[in-house]
Amino acid sequence: MARFGMVIDTKKCVGCMDCVVACKTENNVPEGFNRDWIVQEVIGKYPDLHMEIRSERCNHCDNPPCVSCCPTGASHVHDLGGVVLVNHKECISCKACLASCPYDARFIHPDGYADKCTLCIHRVEKGMNPACVDVCPTHCMYFGDLDDPNSEVSKLLKSRKHHTNIPAAGTKPQIFYLM
């Protein structure tokens, strides 16, 4: 079984938002909403500063609270790669998932369902990368099978220091940031 995830190199990321724009056009994300976003985390006092730049999105958690809290089963884990998805037809837009997500990764689509990153499952099923990965001008994003020890993502996680976002939430995020 494959377990899809992403590894993002914060050393290379310049926070240009190309990932956000590519997601928007690829997936026709409506005006006023985005499925991914950029965080610039600054620590220190001028001029002794450190900044980490992260491209963030749904973490496609191994223990996804948005799935366990969904009253209709619309939020579900896809058979392929453990990707967390929303079945639009079954969603009653009760917003329980929005409240449960520690990453604020979801929004209610104007058409009336909870929406978020799908890891571009429509592309992945065809053997392509998510749109954000393929557009990145700095090549800072990697997509692949975390269960395969020989995949690029697995190798990167073995060789580089990394972290996930809010690990204390216990959701087991599958988006990893190289430091």
Place this chain on the structure above:
Amino acid sequence: MNSLSRRKFLKITGAVLGTAAALTGTAGMVVKSAKKIDEAKVKGIQKIPTYCDICFWKCGAIAYLKNGKLWKVEGNPIDPLSKGRLCPRGTGGVGAHYDPDRLKSPLIRKSLRGKEEWVEVTWDEAFDYIAEKMNKIKAQYGPESIALFSHGIGGTFFKHTLKAFGTQNISAPSFAQCRGPRDVGFKLTFGEDVSSPERTDIKNAKCIVLIGSHLGENMHNTQVQEFAEAIENGASVIVVDPRYSVAASKAKYYLPIKPGTDLALLLTWMNIIVKENLYDKEFVSRYGFGFEQFTAEISHYTPEWAYVETGIDPELIVKTAHEIARYRPASLIHPGRHATWYGDDTQRSRAIALLNALMGNWGVKGGFYTPVSMDVPSYPYPPYPESKKGKVDNPDNKYPFAHETITNGIREATITGKPYPIKGWFVYATNLIHALPNEEETIKAIQNLDLMVVIDVIPSEIAGWADVVLPESVYLERYDDINVEWFREPFVSLRQPVVDSPHDQKPNWWMAKKLAERLDLQNYYPWNHIEEYIEYRLNAVGYSFEQLKKDGIIPGEKQPIFTEEGALLEFPTPSGKVEFYSLQLAGAGFDPVPKYTKPQEPPPGYFRLLYGRAPVHSFGRTQSNRVLMDMMDENEIWINSDIAHRYGLKSGDYIKLKNIDGIVSNKIKVKATERIRTDCVYMVHGFGHNSKMLKGAYMKGASDAELITQYVIDPLMGGTGMNVNFVTFEVEV
């Protein structure tokens, strides 16, 4: 830019002229020619290659249509500039086509200039109006009294029509308001400029020095891609900036310099490197001119002295000088691009050129490569009429090293009527209200005009001042001239229509040709459609138009671009060498070796206004693009946290800015941050639109240009230094 030496270079290395390049194509790519999309209701996905126009970089792109409707734009994998990955603006290019604020039909002013009150007219009416006024101006003042301001490759055909009409007063803000001082500084030193795309070999550099250059926020695609590659390869990055930029966050050394003192740092670095014998002696002795005078001139710039000027710890200055020298020749001091800062910009750029020369990195891997190009001749038009009057922008050669036309020189002549009156302005795809400093002077000049024509895709502020506004098709809807690029490898790329224009917009070539016909200049347009023009140019060198339509790019044969590969070094300066000491400058009464002068201090309670780029916007041209608007719909004023605290300001508050001339900005959101010095503030350029027709962007954020009332002219080349304005905060909004 076809500089003489590169032409020579081509001859030496054997041009690809006449050889039809073999094309590998792209596996699995279904590409259809533009004509096919005219068939209504095309089912499924179509891919059509073109090149981008959201900025001037001209990245090769592939537009995707879903059932005949524009869906998305991606990079063209065979394009050497984008390598299949566009920047966020290019990816958001679809928003340019769908922008609801676009100009839709030709407009003629119906009340006072600047009132933005219009009558929609037909194209015939618009051309009749323009041609009549042009002929009147020609009869009364001569054809030279019409000037063109232009930006980008789309200006090609309007330039042609106006040259045929008899004027040479054709300019672009990209010179005197942007890269001009840099290009002149490098030309004075190496005999050649760094051109565009810059000939910097960032990807192979082992040490990269960025001085105020904010790659990563400034998204010149190839440069950013190579910067990321260099970071991955472990390059040592040194960033000199009053603001902790994105690039600074990637740096091994960040130098928080006091604004306006870069030249002090550069001269000191060079003095350390020379005194400690860390420079490339072989390069300097072989290619250098006037090195002894140069070393004498810079010998008094010590780290301790520089500390007082720049605020940078002397130890850090010494350490970074050593770091730069350690990696030579693969040590690249980036020349930057937007260089019009303080009015001494050519001399600062010359110092950057000289520091690079000390590294011996010209023509060398990790330094500056020698760009190559295909030799595609231009279309054989009849010769243009000769002007007896010469150009209006630089009377008596006041700015002796200006090698392009000075926009603000044309503006000045329009105001004063000297050396001769300017009575007509054409403005193509550049918002002069945001591009030129001191808006009041621009408006004053416009009041002296008998004709003002703006050609653009969106109703920018300058369009609001026009007599006639001509709505242009966006790049996804039109052909333009082919792009014969000077780059690491030679190639030709095509811009071709992907979708139809939604209203009565027309491509620039069509407008320029129609206007020429109205002016009885039809002999300058021997072709009926631009396709014939492109086909002629391509056929002249044996390339296939059909192939180019299908692939978007025709690659040429690789040629040597480094001395290691056999590229020849030549320095077309008067001495034929790298001019450490410039007799040209001395002869014209300027410092032959750059000298430091102190910048003006901000008055108490005021902060120096700095401006720059955001990765998701190009100039003031993309703020109403609804895709890019969702990335960033207003700019912020960056204020140091301690200063913000002192004024009781926090992030998210709105304030207004007031400059020393009493100009008050639109309201702008505060970004209280550690990422900037306490003596300056910063905002992204291009926001704060007040054109009523630009609904999506109207009054969102503030305009830096509006606050740039002061400017210092570079005496060498006429550029306008614009980082010389000071603002204070108006907290009550």
